[in-house]
Each structure stands twice: as C-alpha cells, then as structure tokens.
Amino acid sequence: MYTANDSNVVQSHGKIIQERFDVPVRSKCIPDQPLGIYDDESEKAAIPKIVEMGVQLEQEGCRLLIVSCAADPGVEALRSRVSVPVIGGGSAASLVARSLGEPVGLMGITEGVPPVMSSLLEDLVAGYIRPDGVTNTTDLLTDAGREAALEAARTLVSQGAKAIVFACTGLSTIAFADVIRKELHIPVIDPVDAEGLLAANYYKQLEGI
C-alpha cells in the first residue's frame, strides 16, 4: 500500500520486492491522496483508508501486508484488525539498520525523521539531512540533485554514520541506494528493500504451513 498518484510509482515498490525477493505482490494505492503523507493531517486522513484497504486485501487472500511508507502510517491500527503479519517500511528499515549496532545517518526529502524510525533507532541516529534543494524525487534525477544527495551522505559519514538509512521511500523508487554504495562504499538501508526482506522471510514461512 502506498501514497502516490503516478501508477508507475504505485507499482514500483511491489515490483522491486517481487523481483528481488521472489514473492508475489499485489499493490494498492491509498485513494485521494496524490501527495501522499507529508504532515500530521495527511497522515490522520490516510490511516482509516490504510486500515480499510488492509482488511480488504486480507479478505482477498493476501497472507501478509506491507505498508510501504517510512512513517509506518496505520501499521499499528491495522495489526489490531487483521490476523496476517503487517510489515511497515519505516520500522523494517530501522530494525534492519539496528542489527549493525553502529551509528547511522538518516536521509530523506521531507521535514524530519518519522517518529517510528527515531524511536526504534534511538541513540544510533548520527544525524538527519534533507539534501540541499531536494524536495521531491525528481530533483534527485538531476546532476545537481544527485551531487547534493551524495554530499549529504558524506556529511552524515563525517558525523559518525557507518551506514545510511533512507527515511523516505522516494529514494527507493529511483534506486539511489546503489549510487551511495558505489560512491561511499558503505551499507545503505532502503525501506522498500528492508520491508521486502522481512516480508519475504515471513511470507515464505507461511507458504509452507
């Protein structure tokens, strides 16, 4: 489940997970929120829709649900309404990052770090940066945007980060993790990747039983 307007974006998280982890994925987008979740009000509006969609997907036979957003919107509410596992993008990325036990730098294109991520990463957060002049993923596709984002990652490393964690799924759809890995030679934790890793792990267990 996503918050996005462009149907390519809506499908892209699911495609990444399906191809990388070899599990079947059905994708649905939260209706009437073309700009996604960007503040408290838009999150509040999204939650009942996410819960409703999740309940529906379970009824349609889905054996596991992923809320593919770094803020984990509606994840807790949904868990109390369905009996299948629910994996959130922000919590998955934070938990995968935490397994390294090292300080990490958070990077995103929104105002701040989703609360679910800071509460799970706690003292491991070396810093958070929104790259200069980058307010949407398209900005990252330009040379200036790409350089600003790499500069942000370098700054986080100089602040003690041993790995970079994306605090936003916008960076996943353009595969920016690989750019940082190649330039900085450090691990990058991408929420779509992390949620896929954990979801596929549980899905494959459930498939066999």
Place this chain on the structure above:
Amino acid sequence: MYTANDSNVVQSHGKIIQERFDVPVRSKCIPDQPLGIYDDESEKAAIPKIVEMGVQLEQEGCRLLIVSCAADPGVEALRSRVSVPVIGGGSAASLVARSLGEPVGLMGITEGVPPVMSSLLEDLVAGYIRPDGVTNTTDLLTDAGREAALEAARTLVSQGAKAIVFACTGLSTIAFADVIRKELHIPVIDPVDAEGLLAANYYKQLEGI
C-alpha cells in the same frame, strides 16, 4: 563463530546460512569451551577469544562477521575492533521478531532469556519457557522432548504470543522451527535464520561495491 565441541555442530550454522542465503561462510569455534556459554563466567571467558577470532577472520578477508549465539557474546567489543559489519544471533532474532510488532513467546533450553534479547524485544515478550525436562538439544530429538517443546510453544500462544522466538541456537541445529510452524501455524524466528537473513543482506551489498 560458535561455542560448541562437536565439529558437525560447529559447521552446521554456517551450512544452514550458506545454503539458505547463498553466501560463502567460513566457520570457527571458540577454543576450549566445549560446553559453550552457559553462565556469566563462561561468557566472560569467551569474549576476548571471540574478539581475537573476529579480528583474525577480518584479516583473512572476511567481509562480515556473525557471532552465532543468542547471547550476542562479544558482539559490541568486536564492533569496536573491526571495520566490517558484525551481526549477532540474539539481536538479529529480536529485531526480525520486532518487525511483526506483535507479542512473541521466547523458548530456550537454558535458564533465562539473554539480556540482549529482552532489551530489544521489551514489552513484546509474552513469556519465556524452557520445555519440561529439556536441558540440551538431544533431549528434543526424543518423542517426549519434542512433545514437551510443542507444549511449551502452545502455552506461549495461550499467553498471547503470535510468534515463537528461539532464545538459543541449539533449537536451530535440529531445525525445530519447522516442527512448530507445521503444528501451530505461526511464524517462528530462529536466530541462525535471522542472523543469516540480515548478514546475507549486507554481504550482498558489500559484494557489489
């Protein structure tokens, strides 16, 4: 790295990870601790050996280290001595379990839950049980041991657990997770599986850069 005497056991964690996650694994056993880590004193004795072995493995070219024990012995000390990622069995299992966001039941064959696991799982721990009459993995291979362990898992479910987490790698080597999954139809988080999942994720990233 393990604490075990039997060379089959020493190799078995590595074999599981190599086969399940398709990464090359070199296994070493902590010397002179045939009974492994079973109390504070044996843990204290093991830590410098684990650190030394980890440093050596990095020098030999290992790009990532796994300390395959639910107590994460020496993991923090080792992280300060090497530059490659260090994944611990207990922390990996706890973090993978936490991604479900549901109460979990812990099961082991030792006295209590390793502190690293209770501190990462916090309020999600529904309970801990050592199956009746089971003090080593061989006990689980008998019909009585198997039934006692399944009974323990059922009790944990009745205490609110939505998944079972092994607080000991002894249950991994005999593949007891599959027994519980088939009988109880719930997810089981096995430390060897969890450490392999996370380690392979990072190893594959590092391989490409």
